[in-house]
Amino acid sequence: MRHGLILWREQELSLADVKARQVRLQQAIAAAGLDGVLIYTNHVRSAGVTWISGFTPYWSDGLVLVLREGQPIFLTALSKRVGEWVKSVAPTFEVAHSPLPGKLAGERLAKVGATRLGVVELDRMPGGVVDEILSVLPVELSDASELFTAVRGQPDRAELDLARRTDNIAREAFKAGDIKGKYAGDFTGAVERAVRLAGAEECYVAVAPDLSKDRRFIRAGKQELGRTFAVRLSIAYNGVWARRIETFSAVSKIAARLASVSAELDRASPAFPANGSISDFSLPDGAELIDWHLEAPHGTRPLKVVADAETPLAAPVPYGVLTVTLVLDGETIVASRPVGLGDSSVREAAE
Amino acid sequence: MVGEIRKKRLIEAMLEAGLDGLVLYGNAWQNDYLRYAADFGILEGEGLAVVTRDGNVTLYLDDELEGERAAVECPEVRTVVADDLIGAVSGVIARLGNSRIAAGPKRHLPYGLAAQRGDLRFEDATALVDRLLMVKSADELNAVRSAARLADEGYAVFRGAAAVGKKDFELIAEIESFFRNEGVDDNFMIIGVGGPEVRGMAPPLGKILKPGDLVTTELTPCVNGYYVQICRTLVIGEPNEAQRKVFGIYDDALEAGLAVVKPGVTAADIARAENDIFRAHGLGEYVTSEYTRVRGHGLGLFPDTKPHILEDVNTVIEEGMSMIVHPNTYNPEIGYFVHGDSLIVRADGPEILTRTPRELFSVGARRATA
Structure with missing residues (x-):
């Protein structure tokens, strides 16, 4: 489940911002000759519904039905009491309750005489949801992933600003970590606390505790930290996810070099296009690139690997998170930064 | 170790049911089926475990970062990362031909997997796995006991952090930070802050704690996959007379529910014992679905598993189950109130796991946040 603050923050993501997204999707639905599009959500596959409504479920799951016209409908098995909370944090759709949300979707589709539904x-x-829909209405189902991805791939200002804000929370939170701690938890506990106190709705922390031995990230807080270690913060704030990886060392000479690399990446990254290419990316002088990948919101996934050295980007993404692994002066460095955020974030990072 | 024991039980159940294979779905919320077979605490993306009758378990994940983590955290399980999760698992299932394959949880099984199986269909593994999830082995129960210690310690942190002027999400930040340091993978937690206007618990809303508020919470830490819950209510400042009186009713209801717990009774018997206390005080309206969801529930690899403690649920309680009894509901005088303890069902009755005193806790009204 989610563990943090979820609020409707009109000044960050307005009703008008969300309405504009809904209109864009409704136009695409009509152009495709569909009667509506259905998007599933749980807190793992939240991104589609979050984008179209600003809502993220805290636990359990639900569906959003977007018809050609009118307000989208959030269909959920959650109780009406929880529904009051849902309405308070997402005034962008109608909330409809049923122990069988798929059946309710079928009934709403039947009401408008729908024959073609994109999913x-x-x-x-979930197969149970599809069975429930078809038990009410023999509607023709088709996959609407490409349609949705095409609409979703267009960035808007609100989302880019939130991506930048989310990354800023991560950047600030790292300052709370104790690089001289013996165990991973000594560092990550304080960092997670800082993230949540900043009002994030979720925070996942993973650690590569000793980069000289293994670059893979795990969640164990009791692992002893090596000479250099990397921490991955995955943060959601107001429905937008960012990941930030920093590499640290308790050895002051190495730490100073790592801090300098981190600052260089902060300057270069935000304006770098999220286009699945790394050839123009500015690496620190003398660094050898070992590996990279680009993550981005995709379909119902908040962040998913959409490109790497072997796989080109298949469709435009609104913004991305670029992860690079470098070797510099014999030290392995792993870093993640948001990309595709535009010029203003360059200035902010430089400041 | 406990993962191996679960796998053995699962294979035995499969063989007894005459099944050749099992396909179990999981995500970070609904992970009990997947974890039972593969012992992986999935966080991002989705996973499917394919179990064959010869004892092989393969974990299919659609997230590269999770695949990397699984390789380190559960090396004994073969992990395959596949962006096309449905295609990859469908291919494996197709190679098993028309053997008997069951899948679960039935409602969450991805549509594409069932569609590609076509007329061969999946049998429903829900009942088979649910039974294993409910009635636990001795090693699983030991894991549950370990989680209980952290539920108590977590509530102590919660009480210590509650102060006038603090926001609800700041309290949660303290708890989550404490739990991560202690190796707690996950925590189901909702909260309520206020008075009679509060009709239930919810995620944090940014509410500021003030004198006289009731602060309700369910804390449900997960240790090595097993969840244990504690429900308590505290008052900011000295409890008033109404709050003390109402606490007595909920405490009696909890005692009444716990007194019934033993092998052979039904979930309905426990719920009825709790609800009768409310009815005796003229509060019968408040034990209906209008005001409350359940009067307790099973605990294990999912924070809210079967059996649900309700007057219309006739599941027989068995030795080896773990659950919480909580007569949580709205009270018109003071607002939503929670009070509950986790337990293991033993032959001679309940073994209460959570040891936090059953008190209406009070936090000094003048204790202001720093």
């Missing part, structure tokens, strides 16, 4: 990630839709 985002149809293959992944």
Whole structure:
């Protein structure tokens, strides 16, 4: 489940911002000759519904039905008491309750005489939900993932600003970590606390405790830290996810070099395009690139690897998180930064 | 170790049911089926475990970062990362031909997997796995006991952090930070702050704690996959007379529910014992679904598992189950109130796991946040 603050913050993501997204999707629905699009959500596959409504479920799951016209409908098995909370944090859709949300979707579709329904990630839709829909209405189902991805891939200002804000929370929170701690938890506990006190709705922390031995990230807080270690913060704030990886060392000479690399990446990254290429990315002088990948919101996934050295980017993304692994002066450095955020974030990072 | 024991039980159950294979779905919220077979605490993306009758378990994940973590955290399980999760698992299932394959949880099984199986269909593994999840082995129960210690310690941190002027999400930040340091993978937690206007618990809303507020919470830390819950209510400042009186009713209801717990009774018997206390005080309206969801529930690899403690649930309680009894509901005088303890069902009755005193806790009204 989620563990942090979820609020409707009109000044950060306005009703007008969300309405504009809904209109764009409704136009695409009409152009495709569909009667509506259904998007599934749980807190792991939240990104589709979050984008179209600003809502993220804290636990359990639900569906959003977007018809050609009118307000989207959030269909959920959550109780009406929880529904009051849902309405308070997402005034962007109608909330409808049923122990069988798929059946309710079928009934709403029948009401408008629907015959063709697009489903985002149809293959992944819980089979029980599909059975419930078809038990009410023999509607023709098709996969609407490409349609949704095309609409979703267009960035808007609100989302880019939130991505930058989320990354800033991560950057600030890292300052709370004790690099001289013996165990991973000594560092990560304080960092997670700082993230949550900043009002983030979620925070996952993973650690590569000794980069000289293994670059893989795990969640164990009791692992002893090596000479250099990396910490991955995955943060959600107001529905937008960022990941930030920093490499640290308790050895002051190495720490100073790592801090300098981190600052260089902060300057270069935000304006770098999220286009699945790394050839123009500015690496620190003398650094050898070992590995990279680009993550981005995709379908119902908040962040997913969409490109790497072997796989080109298949469709435009609104913004991205670029992870690079470098070797510099014999030290392995892993770093993640947001990319594709535009010029203003360059100035902010430099400041 | 406990993962191996679960796998053995699962294979035995499969063989007894005459199944050749099992496909179990999981994500970070609904992870009990997947974890039972593969012992992986998935966080991002989705996973499917394919179990064959010869004892092989393969974990399919759609997230590269999670695949990397699984390789380190559960090296004994073969992990495959596949962006096309459905295609990858469908291919494996197709190679098993028309053997008997069951899948679960039935409602969450991805549509594409069932569609590609076509007329061969999956049998429903829900009942088979639910039974294993409910009635636990001795080693699983020991894992549950370990989680209980952290539920108590977590509530002590919660009480210590509650102060006038503090925001609800700041309290949660303290708890989550404490739990991560202690190796707690996850924590189901909702909260309520206020008075009679509060009709339930919810995620944090940014509410500021003030004198006279009731602060309700369910804390449900997860240790090595097993969840244990504690429900308590505290008052900011000295409890008033109404708050003390109402606490007595909920405490009696909790005692009444716990007194019934033993092998052979039903979930309905426990719920009825709790609800009768409310009815005796003229509060019967407040034990209906209008005001409350359940009067307790199972605990294990999921924080809210079967059996649900309700007057219309006739699941027979068995030795080896772990659950919470909590007569949580709205009270018109003072607002939503929670009070509950986790337990293991033993032959002679309940073994109460959580040891935090059953008190209406009070936090000094003048204790202001720093």
